[in-house]
Amino acid sequence: MLNALTIDVEDYFQVNAFARSIRYEDWDNYPLRVEANTSRILDLLDEFDFKATFYILGWIAERVPGLVREISRRGHEIACHGYAHQLIFAIGPDAFREDVRRAKRILEDLCGEQVCSYRAPSYSITKNSLWALDILIEEGFVRDSSIFPVYHDTYGMPDAPRFPYVIQRQAGSITEFPLTTYRLHAGKSEYRLPIAGGGYLRLLPAQILIWGIERINRQENQPAVLYFHPWEIDPDQPRIKAGLKSTFRHYLNLRKTESKLRKIFAAGRFSTMKAVLQQQSVQ
């Protein structure tokens, strides 16, 4: 079964974990590493002959427009990660619409195609910001991958469906591809283990991730989605001073990410979110 491969294209200083240490106004003071890291990812994908969906931050697209064109030229799906990486539930509807519209326009101008897939910064579509789905529909998006169906300290909708589904809203409908969780049972209670990527990708051994994806494919007959960031394959990135938890989450196992990705890629088949949803006939 085809699984979705997704990359959130932003740089090491833009992650939410560092938002208290680094102000948006100061982003231009940090050396960009995203172009070189994403180029390495593009080569890795070519090696495996995989296509992927790249959720690109508008701010990044403006500074390295050639990178967006290159991702598109190599046959990958260009998708939108907003402009300034602000949490949706923190900025409210008007600022969200402005942010997403700005990013979509920049990306479409660069790749010459409609950009119809969206992922929220830090999965910030939660039960308090479901209005964002109406705005996405109104702004021309047909696919979203922003809802993490887990308990987490900053995001998540623990009761949301675990696999692709169509959400009906007042503004219309949008296909949601939730981030993959593996269901564990302990007595009568169910626990959802995120195996989709990011910090979990770096925390869990490759064999567990491969096993989890295979079980989801075979037993539940559903596709998984894997996500990571270009900075996660870059152990030499500048160190940012931040709290203990943020530091642990950000710098854990950076040196091992690429070899882990190679093992996961060798064990499965991956493509764009669009291709996987078409295969599943969800949209």
Ligand SMILES: [Zn+2]
């Ligand atoms: Zn992000």
